[in-house]
Amino acid sequence: METSVVCSCCGEPHAGSEVVRLGCHPDVAVCGGCVDRMSAKVHSRPGVTPIFPVRDMTEAREFWARTGVEVELYDSGYAFVMFGGSEIAHLDLRPGLDAEHNLAACYIHVDDASAWHQRWRDAGLPVTDLVVEPWGMQEFSVRDPSGNLLRVGRNG
Numbered sequence: 001m002e003t004s005v006v007c008s009c010c011g012e013p014h015a016g017s018e019v020v021r022l023g024c025h026p027d028v029a030v031c032g033g034c035v036d037r038m039s040a041k042v043h044s045r046p047g048v049t050p051i052f053p054v055r056d057m058t059e060a061r062e063f064w065a066r067t068g069v070e071v072e073l074y075d076s077g078y079a080f081v082m083f084g085g086s087e088i089a090h091l092d093l094r095p096g097l098d099a100e101h102n103l104a105a106c107y108i109h110v111d112d113a114s115a116w117h118q119r120w121r122d123a124g125l126p127v128t129d130l131v132v133e134p135w136g137m138q139e140f141s142v143r144d145p146s147g148n149l150l151r152v153g154r155n156g
């Protein structure tokens with residue numbers, strides 16, 4: 001029997017695996033049900049999804065498949081990058097795109113930058129070294145074949 005933890009929001013006891021602890025206050029635990037209710041409130045914030053131009057859809061799909069996500073084609077010129085059932089990016093076919101001069105970029109916030117770095121490096125992606133930047137983020141980056149820059153990192 002798992003130790004039960006009292007949710008700081010609803011006051012009900014829950015198994016340790018059913019609660020999350022606040023990053024800044026690990027003594028504060030909140031159960032999944034309360035997180036869901038809070039999430040529904042906070043998600044009046046609009047969702048934002050980057051749209052990456054890609055020069056070749058097959059090449060782009062191969063790149064994203066190596067990162068460990070699913071790519072769902074909408075049609076031959078447009079696709080959705082899916083992670084855990086939600087879309088994290090769109091791919092928009094732009095034949096003739098000059099990868100050298102593509103300035104598109106996005107920042108991917110993760111819990112464990114070093115695990116992502118290792119996974120992507122093992123998959124043969126051209127990742128930079130994992131470093132702690134002057135602004136305090138532990139991060140690395142990779143460019144896809146179309147020149148889109150993906151920066152991946154976390155605080156501290």
Ligand SMILES: [Zn+2]
Nearest residue numbers: 007010031034
């Ligand atoms: Zn609760």
